[in-house]
Amino acid sequence: MKNLKTILLLVFFTSLLNRCSDHVDYEAIEGYQITSEIYFQQESDYDAALVGTYDPLQWLFFNIQLGAIASEISLCGGESATDYIGIQQIDDMTHYPENNVLRQMWQFLYEGVNRANYMEENKANIDFDGKDAMYGEVYFLRAYYYFELVKFFGDVPLFTEARLTAGEAGTLTRAPKEEVYAQIELDLQNAIGSLPDSQSQLGRVNKYTAYALLGKVLLYQDKFNEAVSALDNVIGVYSLVSDYGSQFLRFGENGPESVFEIQYSNQSNWYDWGCAHCSEGNYAIIMNGPRGWSGPEYAQGWSFNVPTEEFYNSFEEGDSRRDATVLDIEAFAATTGSSYTEGYDHTGYFNNKYIPRAGESGGQTELNYLTNFRIIRYSDVLLMAAEAYNRGGIDDGLAQEFLNQVRRRAFGDDDHDVSASGTALTDAIWEERKFELSLEGHRFFDLVRTGRASSLIPGFVEGKHEVFPIPQQEIDISGLTQNAGY
Numbered sequence: 001m002k003n004l005k006t007i008l009l010l011v012f013f014t015s016l017l018n019r020c021s022d023h024v025d026y027e028a029i030e031g032y033q034i035t036s037e038i039y040f041q042q043e044s045d046y047d048a049a050l051v052g053t054y055d056p057l058q059w060l061f062f063n064i065q066l067g068a069i070a071s072e073i074s075l076c077g078g079e080s081a082t083d084y085i086g087i088q089q090i091d092d093m094t095h096y097p098e099n100n101v102l103r104q105m106w107q108f109l110y111e112g113v114n115r116a117n118y119m120e121e122n123k124a125n126i127d128f129d130g131k132d133a134m135y136g137e138v139y140f141l142r143a144y145y146y147f148e149l150v151k152f153f154g155d156v157p158l159f160t161e162a163r164l165t166a167g168e169a170g171t172l173t174r175a176p177k178e179e180v181y182a183q184i185e186l187d188l189q190n191a192i193g194s195l196p197d198s199q200s201q202l203g204r205v206n207k208y209t210a211y212a213l214l215g216k217v218l219l220y221q222d223k224f225n226e227a228v229s230a231l232d233n234v235i236g237v238y239s240l241v242s243d244y245g246s247q248f249l250r251f252g253e254n255g256p257e258s259v260f261e262i263q264y265s266n267q268s269n270w271y272d273w274g275c276a277h278c279s280e281g282n283y284a285i286i287m288n289g290p291r292g293w294s295g296p297e298y299a300q301g302w303s304f305n306v307p308t309e310e311f312y313n314s315f316e317e318g319d320s321r322r323d324a325t326v327l328d329i330e331a332f333a334a335t336t337g338s339s340y341t342e343g344y345d346h347t348g349y350f351n352n353k354y355i356p357r358a359g360e361s362g363g364q365t366e367l368n369y370l371t372n373f374r375i376i377r378y379s380d381v382l383l384m385a386a387e388a389y390n391r392g393g394i395d396d397g398l399a400q401e402f403l404n405q406v407r408r409r410a411f412g413d414d415d416h417d418v419s420a421s422g423t424a425l426t427d428a429i430w431e432e433r434k435f436e437l438s439l440e441g442h443r444f445f446d447l448v449r450t451g452r453a454s455s456l457i458p459g460f461v462e463g464k465h466e467v468f469p470i471p472q473q474e475i476d477i478s479g480l481t482q483n484a485g486y
Contacts (some may be wrong), residue, residue: 040122049119050134053141054203056112057262059277061284062101062156063108063148064373065305067091067441070349073311073457074439075345077304079291083344084304090307090468093459095470097486106471108277109145114163115143121162129474137193140213141203143187147217150180151445154467154483156181166373168258174470181221188214202254203263212259215355219384224392233387234259235402237377238407245324247354247374250360259376260407266362266370279362281368289356295338298327299356299365303343307439312349315435321410325438327352351439377404389427403429406436461485 037312039045068074069091076091078084086101095102119138124335142160149156158175167258191210199206215231215309218224239256241452246252254261265280277283289301307326315322333340354371361369382402391400403425405418433446456461464485 028208031255040125042126042142043128046119046128046131046134046222049115050137052113053112053372055203056108056115056145056282057141059108059111059374060105060148060262061277061282062087062105063152064354064441065287066101066283067444068264068439069305070445070457071370071443072308072458073434073443074305074307074351075347077306077343077345077347080344083302084284087304093457093465095468097469097475097482099471102152102468102470103473106149106198108472109149109158112145113142113159117160118144118163119161120160132194135194136191136207136210137205139187140191141209142193142211143184143191143217144319146180146184146187147213150177150184151220153470156180157478157480170479172478173479174480177422181217184217185214188217203261205260208234209260209376212381215381215384215388216376219388220445222391224388228385228392228394231381231388234378234381235385236382240378240382240405244321245352247377248324250357250370253372257378258374259378259381262368262375264372266360266368279364279367281363282371282373283367283369284373285356285361285367285369285371287352288351288354290340290350291343292341293338294340295333295336297336297358299358299361300340301356303346303350305351305439306343306345306347307349307351307353309347309349311438316411316416317411318416319410319435320412321435321438323352325352325435326350327355329378339426353439370449374440377437377440379409380433380442381431382406383433383436387426390422390425390429397426399425399429403432406432409438 016426040049063185065087065149069076069087070093076084076088078088084101086099087097089095090101116138117133120142123135146156146158155174155177157172158180164172188210191205192214193209194209195205195207197207211230213229215234218227218230238259239259241247241252241255247255247257264282267280286301289303291300291303293300297373312322312326313327328348329340329350330348332338354373356369357371360371382405386399386402389395389402400418400421405415407416407418408414410416411449418425420428430446430450430452434443437443437446444453444457447456449468453466454460457465459465464483467483469486470480470482475482
């Protein structure tokens with residue numbers, strides 16, 4: 001990872017980095033226990049293992065894409081109706097358990113859990129200065145991986161004491177999501193208790209990152225008072241950048257508004273389409289660019305994740321976020337004399353936050369874009385706090401203030417301040433999240449958690465599509481139950 005360099009763990013992670021396990025219960029490595037006994041004998045072993053526990057964050061590119069494509073603001077796009085069929089089906093709400101994209105997400109998230117658990121399993125081997133703070137990072141990461149799992153799949157297998165081994169195949173059961181959320185909260189509280197206020201290395205989480213994620217986890221459960229208590233710790237620690245669009249450019253990464261970013265690098269020359277996640281680059285970026293592009297500023301891509309015209313036109317007049325978020329490709333091409341090829345589901349618009357830009361890749365171009373994913377921004381914290389204060393009946397005045405801080409940045413004045421209260425204020429906050437955080441992976445889950453998905457997402461079936469199907473391979477191997485409707 002950029003500024004958090006990936007280290008090949010010759011003992012622990014070599015086999016895991018060079019192949020994807022096909023399911024949660026992957027094959028045991030011969031002599032695995034002997035390996036674990038000779039590892040974790042010095043501080044550098046723990047440092048290397050921690051970097052390995054961060055590493056699966058880079059593989060979660062589809063998580064961000066689907067948060068937009070599964071909603072109403074973006075279409076799958078691509079070359080044809082069968083290009084990345086797993087994503088096409090999710091866009092159309094016709095997905096089912098045999099879906100390679102969902103299976104890959106499941107694998108990668110549990111790989112992250114397993115790596116965190118392996119560190120937990122060997123925590124007591126030795127002591128050294130800074131060990132507690134290091135394990136605060138481990139607990140944060142495990143909480144993040146489980147949060148993504150419960151968001152996408154609902155009830156999921158829950159294990160925390162040790163890595164899952166082949167001997168446990170067929171013994172897995174799905175824990176109720178309430179139990180998974182309880183473990184996530186516990187991990188984040190433990191992280192908060194040991195993480196420092198800041199880190200010297202970009203990309204490593206701190207105490208306020210954990211408070212912010214805890215606030216989000218609590219908000220997803222409608223625990224408004226607890227969410228306020230968590231998010232209050234983050235208010236004022238970060239700040240909004242003056243130019244909204246600048247934070248999505250190269251020089252805007254890890255800026256004053258950044259609470260949590262997944263770090264990527266363009267230094268890897270890795271080229272293996274059987275393991276696209278093995279590079280240090282952001283593979284999702286090439287997916288968002290215009291096909292056959294010939295022109296300035298941008299680079300060609302595969303025309304996925306295309307915003308709809310309705311979404312583009314829904315921005316208020318004077319909202320600076322519109323053009324920073326959505327590229328009107330026809331207008332830009334006409335102005336610059338550029339050319340491109342229309343893809344499937346062409347809308348005339350592209351994701352301008354996560355679009356391939358000229359000169360920002362290296363090695364194997366498609367696999368090595370260096371664009372970070374902005375997972376939690378300070379504006380998200382402000383809007384979450386506004387929602388918790390409002391929906392919890394705690395303080396509509398503070399809710400208005402946090403909401404209006406975001407709007408003043410968007411419009412450059414206070415003429416667009418919101419003065420509503422009660423449910424009207426709730427609606428205003430939800431609408432603001434649509435524009436402030438669009439195409440960053442939040443929209444689908446915001447609609448689901450607030451009960452609006454069935455009325456806004458075409459094809460969404462209430463009681464079914466709130467979660468995605470458990471991958472069929474997991475059903476076959478581990479005997480897990482399936483989500484309703486699939």
